[in-house]
Amino acid sequence: MVKSLEHMLLLRLCVTVASQICVVLFANQSVRELSTSVENHGHVILADPSPILFYPISSTEIRCLVDVPGQKLPSIGNGEMAKHLKTMVAPQVPPEIHDAFVNAVDKGNIRTMPNRSMPADPQPTPGALLMGDAFNMRHPLTGGGMTVALSDIVVLRNLLKPLQDFHDAAALSRYLESFYTLRKPVASTINTLAGALYKVFSSSPDQARKEMRQACFDYLSLGGVFSNGPVALLSGLNPRPLSLVLHFFAVAIFGVGRLLAPFPSPKRIWIGARLISGASSIIFPIIKAEGVRQMFFPATVPAVYRAPPVD
Numbered sequence: 001m002v003k004s005l006e007h008m009l010l011l012r013l014c015v016t017v018a019s020q021i022c023v024v025l026f027a028n029q030s031v032r033e034l035s036t037s038v039e040n041h042g043h044v045i046l047a048d049p050s051p052i053l054f055y056p057i058s059s060t061e062i063r064c065l066v067d068v069p070g071q072k073l074p075s076i077g078n079g080e081m082a083k084h085l086k087t088m089v090a091p092q093v094p095p096e097i098h099d100a101f102v103n104a105v106d107k108g109n110i111r112t113m114p115n116r117s118m119p120a121d122p123q124p125t126p127g128a129l130l131m132g133d134a135f136n137m138r139h140p141l142t143g144g145g146m147t148v149a150l151s152d153i154v155v156l157r158n159l160l161k162p163l164q165d166f167h168d169a170a171a172l173s174r175y176l177e178s179f180y181t182l183r184k185p186v187a188s189t190i191n192t193l194a195g196a197l198y199k200v201f202s203s204s205p206d207q208a209r210k211e212m213r214q215a216c217f218d219y220l221s222l223g224g225v226f227s228n229g230p231v232a233l234l235s236g237l238n239p240r241p242l243s244l245v246l247h248f249f250a251v252a253i254f255g256v257g258r259l260l261a262p263f264p265s266p267k268r269i270w271i272g273a274r275l276i277s278g279a280s281s282i283i284f285p286i287i288k289a290e291g292v293r294q295m296f297f298p299a300t301v302p303a304v305y306r307a308p309p310v311d
C-alpha cells in the first residue's frame with residue numbers, strides 16, 4: 001500500500017485557514033487497517049490542533065486536507081508552509097502514509113484556501129440573489145458546502161418554476177424571501193454539524209473535551225443508527241435539525257455514562273458535568289447563529305407563505 005501511495009497516487013494537499021472535516025474515523029485503528037482501506041475511504045485523523053483528512057478525489061489521487069487555525073497562513077513561497085507541514089503535521093500522519101505525505105510536500109503539491117464559518121445573513125436585494133460560499137460558509141470537515149449550494153439551487157428552482165414574468169424585481173425579491181427559510185433544513189443541519197464536529201474533534205487540554213472527542217469517535221464506531229444517523233445528517237439525506245441535536249446530546253450522554261460506569265467518583269461526576277456544559281457551549285451558539293426559529297419552527301415564519309407575484 002505504501003508503494004501504491006508513493007508511486008501510483010498523487011497526494012494533493014489542501015490547507016485551509018481558520019478551520020474544517022468528515023467520514024471514516026481511524027484514530028484508534030491499526031495502521032494495517034488504514035493501508036487496506038485508504039484507497040476507497042475517507043479518513044479523519046484526530047490530530048493536534050485540529051483534524052486532518054485524507055480522501056480519494058479520483059482513482060489516482062488522494063487529497064489531504066490540513067486545517068491551520070488562525071488568520072495568518074504560513075507562506076508557501078518562503079518555505080514556511082512546507083516546514084509547518086513537515087514538523088507539525090507529518091509526525092501525526094500514520095507511518096504508512098508518512099513518506100507519501102512528505103514527498104507531496106517536497107513536490108509542492110500544496111494549495112491553500114481561506115475558510116471561515118459564516119452563517120447566512122440574508123440581505124434581500126431586488127435583482128440579485130447571493131448563493132454559495134459567498135452567502136453561507138462552513139468548515140469543509142464534513143464536505144458539505146457543495147451539497148448546501150446544490151440544495152439551495154433546487155429550492156430556488158422550485159420557487160421560480162411557477163413564474164412567467166421576471167420584470168418586477170422588487171416583487172420578485174419580496175417573494176424570494178421565503179428562500180432563506182426554505183433552505184434552512186438542509187443548510188442549517190449541515191452547517192451545524194460541520195461546526196460542532198470541528199470543535200469536538202479539535203484537540204483540547206481540557207479533560208472534559210477529551211472525553212467528548214473520544215465519546216464521539218466511539219459513538220460513531222458503534223455502527224448502525226449511531227453512524228448511519230450522523231452520516232445521513234452530514235450528507236444532507238436527513239435534513240432534520242432536531243435529529244442532529246438528539247444525536248449530538250446522545251454522544252454527550254454516552255460520554256457521561258462511560259465516565260460514571262461502573263462507579264461514579266466526585267471527580268468523574270465533575271468531568272461529566274463539564275462535558276455536558278462543554279457540549280452545550282459548542283452547539284447552542286452555532287444554532288443561535290443559524291436562527292432558532294428558522295431552524296426548528298420554519299412554519300412560523302410568515303415569508304414562507306408569500307405567494308408568487310402576479311404576472
Ligand SMILES: Cc1cc2nc3c(=O)[nH]c(=O)nc-3n(C[C@H](O)[C@H](O)[C@H](O)COP(=O)(O)OP(=O)(O)OC[C@H]3O[C@@H](n4cnc5c(N)ncnc54)[C@H](O)[C@@H]3O)c2cc1C
Nearest residue numbers: 014016065113131132133134140143144145146147148149
Ligand atoms: C478543501 C475543501 C474541500 C471541500 N470538499 C467538499 C466536498 O467534499 N463536498 C462538498 O459538498 N463541499 C466541499 N467543499 C466546499 C465546496 O468546495 C464549496 O462550498 C463550493 O465550492 C462553493 O461554491 P461557490 O461557487 O460558492 O464558490 P467557489 O467554488 O469558491 O467558486 C467561486 C469562484 O469565483 C472565482 N472568483 C473569486 N473572486 C473573483 C473575482 N473577483 N472575479 C472573478 N472570479 C472570482 C473563484 O476563482 C472561484 O472560481 C470543500 C471545500 C474545501 C475548501
